[in-house]
Amino acid sequence: MFIALWGYWLIYMIVIRLVFLMYNADLSAVLNASELFRIVFRGFHMDVSMAGYYLALYGLLLTFSVFFPSQWASRVLRWITVMLLVFSGAVTVVDLELYRHWGFRINNTPFMYLGPGAFGSISFWVAVKGTMIFFGLLGAFLFLYNKWIAPLAGSLSGRILKGYGLLMLLVTGGMILPIRGSFTVAPMNEGMVYFHASKPYANHAAINVVWNFVASMKQSAKIRYPEDFYDPGQTQSVMSRLYSAPDSTTPILKPGRPNVLLIIMEGFTSGIIEPLGGLPGITPALNRLCGEGILFTHFYASGDRTDKGVVSILSGYPAQTQTSIVKFPGKTENLPYLSRELKNRGYHTSFLYGGDADFANLRSYLTNARFDHLTDLESFPKVQNTSKWGVHDHFMFERLRAEMDTARMPFFKTVLTLSSHEPFDVPLKSRKVLQSEEDLYLNACTYTDKYLGEFIGYAKKQPWWNSTLIVITADHGHRHPGNRALQDEQRFRIPLLLLGGALSVTPHEKDILGGQTDIANTILAQTGGRENKFAFSKDLLNPAAVPFSAFFFQNGYGFMQPGKGYIYDHIAHRVTVAYGDTTDLGAGKAYQQALFSDYNRR
Incomplete structure (x- = not known):
């Protein structure tokens, strides 16, 4: 038997x-x-x-x-x-x-x-x-x-x-x-x-x-990453080279302290944005806006989930391969925060999200970020809670209008959308029958794009527009369109667009390689100078910045440099995807080791 x-x-x-x-x-x-x-x-x-x-x-x-x-x-x-x-x-x-x-x-x-x-x-x-x-x-x-x-x-x-x-x-x-x-x-x-x-x-x-x-x-929740993935001495040398640019930036803003509005779009991959090589007609408003500001054409998400993306943007801290640092308040307490730095510079800070801030331990992170005000699901009328994740984006953008009209200046406001998340149950009727999950995703992105465009149109008529920098990016990429594998670098490509009345330069594109962690020091450099405490963040507007980007997924990472890059699998212990010449893996391995060691110490 x-x-x-x-x-x-x-x-x-x-x-x-x-x-x-x-x-x-x-x-x-x-x-x-x-x-x-x-x-x-x-x-x-x-x-x-x-x-x-x-x-x-x-x-x-x-x-x-x-x-x-x-x-x-x-x-x-x-x-x-x-x-x-x-x-x-x-x-x-x-x-x-x-x-x-x-x-x-x-x-x-x-x-x-x-x-x-x-x-x-x-x-x-x-x-x-x-x-x-x-x-x-x-x-x-x-x-x-x-x-x-x-x-x-x-x-x-x-x-x-x-x-x-x-x-x-x-x-x-x-x-x-x-x-x-x-x-x-x-x-x-x-x-x-x-x-x-x-x-x-x-x-x-x-x-x-x-x-x-x-x-x-059977594994401990408090994972300790290896300290021998790459030589410690070489790791320090490589990291110094990657972030060795002097503190000098290209000014793009009018004189004075600008307001900063950071809009983080749920799952807005480059694959749906036409100026970035994406499908045509999915995001007409964002497509149009790409021609009105500074568009970064080779920009990557650090991870594959919202909680990882928010930390990468606001703390300039990369995603991890097996954990999410946001789940450990003892570690996030020691992170640098863009909101804290701007608050020290006299900014009034706030965070707006139409969902539940308790999900994925986000509230503890935002509390550590010391935002002056947090608006989440609890702040909206219950009749507006009509989606599985909370308040749909058209309600959220209505709330954003109201808060912007009463905001004390200079302000730093962060907005996180949610309607383009599964199950994509948005109140927008498509012209065609939505049969596949990809159809539903694209329709949800079109819905959110519509209200983003309407908000920007409204903002242009407000007195605060001329002194405001608007930063539009995504929390992470998406497997659609095309049902891309998690290890596909295209899945991690997302937009970064700078626009608003505070810009003093003509619209143009920048092709420097960068990622979410670079947003913090790019903004800080334009508002008084970058901060060295953001050890994984470079100023994308610094002419001497080293072009590269890293992204992380479960048990692996990708490292991109001009004309080359690779995907490394920690379980297989090898490069699984190569883009161009991959004879030198040192920079990517050093970056991964630096992140391993930094995470262990926090």
């Missing part, structure tokens, strides 16, 4: 991998038959390990069953199986949808975002699909258990159990071998199933999702 249980769970593990491949059919379609076979073959190694965990539990039960009637063992075997099926099915179903959005197999990361808005991106149809898959798996494998395993469990007699007690104890102890996955010093890990040098999805599909989740839960 023990062997039958092992076979039962190995079949289950293979089936859930096939379900994953079918659920992500658009991604699986680019794989050939050989690659699909290797996914199952390489993944079987981890399947055996996960089945070993379950078999160890069964083995302990059968070992101690010698002290109880045989009927007891049969019943408990059934209940353990049901609980394991429920647990495994829940992990599988949640992973199916999260992977499409996040690009990595489920681990302990979702627990960082549990809260009132945690399920805001789940549409009704996604919930129905997930429920059907969950109960389909549960029903099918309960049927298989009743037909195959239950008769074997029912035939166990007390005499047999007593005779096998010692044997089962030895077999249970032996489960350490399949669980560990090798006889070497390296235990089972995700890298053991990686096999493809250029298709991360193939490697991800080979991972046993239940094993991945269980392994991540």
Whole structure:
């Protein structure tokens, strides 16, 4: 029966991998038959390990069953199986949808975002699909258990159990071998199933999702990053070179202290903005505005989530590969803040968001940022709370108008939109039938763009316009359009646009490579001088600034320089995507090591 249980769970593990491949059919379609076979073959190694965990539990039960009637063992075997099926099915179903959005197999990361808005991106149809898959798996494998395993469990007699007690104890102890996955010093890990040098999805599909989740839960929430990824001495030398430009900037503003309005657009990737090479007609207002200010054409998000983007913008601090620093107030207390620096320079500061500021621990971060005023979901009438994430953007822009009319100058106001987040349930009727998720995303972006354009049109008529710098960027990129993989550098490309009546220069484009972390010192340089405490931020308007950008995702990073760049996978320990010459990886590795070490110290 023990062997039958092992076979039962190995079949289950293979089936859930096939379900994953079918659920992500658009991604699986680019794989050939050989690659699909290797996914199952390489993944079987981890399947055996996960089945070993379950078999160890069964083995302990059968070992101690010698002290109880045989009927007891049969019943408990059934209940353990049901609980394991429920647990495994829940992990599988949640992973199916999260992977499409996040690009990595489920681990302990979702627990960082549990809260009132945690399920805001789940549409009704996604919930129905997930429920059907969950109960389909549960029903099918309960049927298989009743037909195959239950008769074997029912035939166990007390005499047999007593005779096998010692044997089962030895077999249970032996489960350490399949669980560990090798006889070497390296235990089972995700890298053991990686096999493809250029298709991360193939490697991800080979991972046993239940094993991945269980392994991540065993890790400490306070992850300590390695200090030996790159030589410390060389790291310091490289970082000094990357940020060695003298404190000199190109003035772009009229004399005096300008107001600063920072607008952070949810998920506005460059792929939807025509002047940046994106699809035509999706953001007509923003397309037009790109010709009225300073447009940075090679600008990147630091991470792939809103909380990471907000920290990168306001603190000039890069995203992390396994954690989000915003979840640890003890660390964020020690970060530099753009709002604090401007407040020290006499600015009145405020933050406006139509959602729940408690989601993803954002409120503690904003509290540490010492904004004079915070407007979030609680500040809006309940009748306006009509989206799954909170107040739709047209209500938010109405509130922004009211707050701007009464703002004390000079002001620094940060605005974060939300309507272009899944499930894209915006109150805008499209001219065409919205069939795919990409259609819904593009429609939501068009909706937010409409009200952004109306707000800017209104702002141009206000007395504060001529003394205001408006900074428009995004919190992160998006997998749409094109359902790009998480490791695709195009997924991290976002806009950065400077406009407003405070500009003293003619509209133009700048092609210097930069990223979200550079916004802080770029603004500070125009309002009194940059601050060295923003160690990962350069002034993009400094003629001597070194052009480069770095971005981070789960267990990997990208590093872009003029004419070249690469994507590095920490699990595979290699470059998985190369853009141009990648013979010298030193600058990117040094940047990653500098971030690792800085995070550990905070």
